[in-house]
Amino acid sequence: MTTEPRIIALDAGTSMLKAVAFDLAGQPVAIESRPNRYREAPGGLAEQDMAQTWEDAAATIAALVARLDGAPVAGLAITGQGDGTWLIDAAGAPVGPALLWLDGRAGPIVERIRASEAGPAIFAESGTGPAACQQAGQLLWLAANRPDQLAHATTAFHCKDWIYFNLTGVRATDPSEACFTFGSWRTRAYSPVTIAGYALEPYRHLLPPIVDGMTTQHALTQAAAASLGLAAGTPVVLGYVDVLCSALGAGIYGTGADCGTSIIGSTGMNIRLADDDFEREAGAPLSGYRMVFPVKGKTALLQSTLAATLNIDWLVGIADQAVKLAGHPSDHGAMLRALDEQVLAAPPARAVYHPYISAAGERGPFTNSNARASLAGIDRSLDLTGLMRTIYEGLALAAADCYAAIGGAPDMISITGGASRSVAMRRIFAAMLNRPVRIIKEHGSGALGAAMIAAVSLGxxxxxxxxxxxxxxxxxxxxxPPDPALAEHYAPLLPIYQAARDAAPPFWHQFAGFTETRHG
Structure with missing residues (x-):
């Protein structure tokens, strides 16, 4: 039996649940993970079964606890995917499936808000541009399309809040998601200005109390303890949203450098810190997030692309399909590795790819629910590995575009997320932004960041x-460091990428109208 205490952190991502046990020096000692399943359908639907998510989260934690050789657990920290809408009733049961951040059905509603006087008012107060992925717009969509669910709902959670509720019985959300969705980063509280901007006053009662995990914990219930194999009363800490925990665990704060964080996962996040007194330039586009950070006096500026590695998965899926059509078996993971190994052998910048592949459009550094991916400048010489490289370059260009909207790329960028394991991605990313990059040696920076919040909270x-x-x-x-020759080669590319992006909205609008009338 091990007597040294552990901190367990759960990161409930969109497609993966990961639980990590850390010793009190922050070293990971055991990891468990399993898929987090969700459903997509035409029309922008992206939903997750709430009961299944809790069941899978509990099973992941329980499997980890079983590997700890009886070590005492000092605390349990929770973080998870941001945005989305997870509704429960008075008894604590889901009123329907959760709407994920990938769900784009609120797009037309949000576009109307952005085009009205409310859009700039919301942005000025919350620091965040209204987008279809956020809970505010999704509540309005539910009010228009599923009023029975809202009538039965008593609390609107985000993913991590739902898991925290099942662990503690406490209805709460953290300061980051509360403030960027319905509040003010200045006050770290809900704001009547933001709520009124969305005309959500009739649903104000759904917003749970804000609990700051940096100072507050709640006890693990007897029922949850029995399912996890932990002691009842174990302190449970509600972490901040997963992107902030990932940035914290990747070294954005306190590691001695002007460091940003780029998360290249299913979605893409580009983050840098700012002091609370930092003000964006007048006329800044209504996009991105400003999130309260788990250090007083600091906020995080984020520009987020709705899809990052989803673009890679799309191409690998096409390659898989081609192999199967030829009558051969195909392994998705093996195909991904094979293509990744060939990327750097392909010539650079043979085409320009805009990675707006999400059916919900794009949210950074601009917001347009009709935005769609595009591939420009191709000729017959572009082969499969060249196309893979073009997609990698498109992801790096999207990151450069995002950093340009929040004051430019910082001196150093920590890269995390699944694509950070790719040497090719890191080299292309460093050259495109002309900045050194670094990775964290242990994967799972989101869980690490949540565990750090728990470590401070618990003393x-x-x-x-x-x-x-x-x-x-x-x-x-x-x-x-960036390769100087490759960085020089890429230097003129961002303005070309941006010019093509700026010219695309009329096409996006017209094509959206076409697909709506033809495909529903």
Whole structure:
């Protein structure tokens, strides 16, 4: 039996649930994961079974606990996918499936808000541009299309809040999601200005109390403890939204550099820190997020693309399909690895790819629910591996575009998410942004960031500064500088990418009208 206490952190991502046990020095000692399933359908639907998500989350934690050799657990921290809408009734039961951040059905509603006087008012107050992926617009869509669900609902959660409720019985949300969705980053509280901007006053009662996991914990219930194999009363800490936990675990704070974080996962996140007194330029586009950070006086500026590795999965899926049509078996993972290994052998910048492949459109550095991916400049010389490279370059261009909207790329960029494991992606990314990049040696920065919040909350770490130095700095990889020749080759490409992007909205609008009338 091990007597040294552990901190367990769960990161409930869109497609994967990951639970990690850390020792009190921040070293991971065990990891368990399993798929987090969701359903997509034409028309922008993206939903998740709430009961199944809780069942899978509990099973993931329980499997991890079983591997800890009886070690005491000092605390359990929770983070998870952002945005979306997870509704429960008075008894704590789901009133229907959760709408995920991938769900684009609120797009037309949000476009009307953005075009009205309410759009700039919401952005000025919350620091966040209205988008279809966010809970506010989704509540309005539910009011128009599923009023019975809203009538039965008593609380509107985000994913991590739902899991926290099942662990503790407490209805709560964290400061980051509360404020960027319905509040003000200045006050770290709900804002009547933001709520009124969305005309959501009739549903104000659905918003749960804000609980800051940096200072507050709740006890694990007897029922949850029995299902997890933990002691009842174990402190449970509600972490901030997953992208902030990932940035924290990737070294965005307290590691001695002007460091940003780019998360290249299913979605793409590009994040840099700002002081609370930082003000965006007048006339800034109504896009991106400003999130309260788990350090007072700091906020995180984010520009997020709705799809990152989903673009890679799309191409790999086509390659799989071609192999199967030829009568041969195909393995998706093996196909991905084979293409990735050939990317750097393909010539650079042979075409330009805009990675707006989500059916919900795009949310950063602009917001347009009709935006769609495009491939421009191709000729017959572009083969499969060249197309794979073009997609990698498109993801890097999208990141550069996002950083340009929040003051430019920082001096160093930590890359996390599934694509960070690709040497080709890191080299292309570093050259496209002309910045050194680094990775975290242990994968799972979201769980690490949540565990750091728990460590400070429980008094295990004196402060977040101390925790970052002790837990994160030793895990950071060496900086990988950009290749000078490749950076020079890429230098003129961003303005070309942006010009093509700026010219596309009329086509997007017309094609959206066409598909709506032809395909429903």
């Amino acid at each position: 295990i770490a004196p402060s977040m500064d101390d925790c970052a130095r002790a837990w994160v700095a030793p895990l950071l990889g060496a900086p990988e």
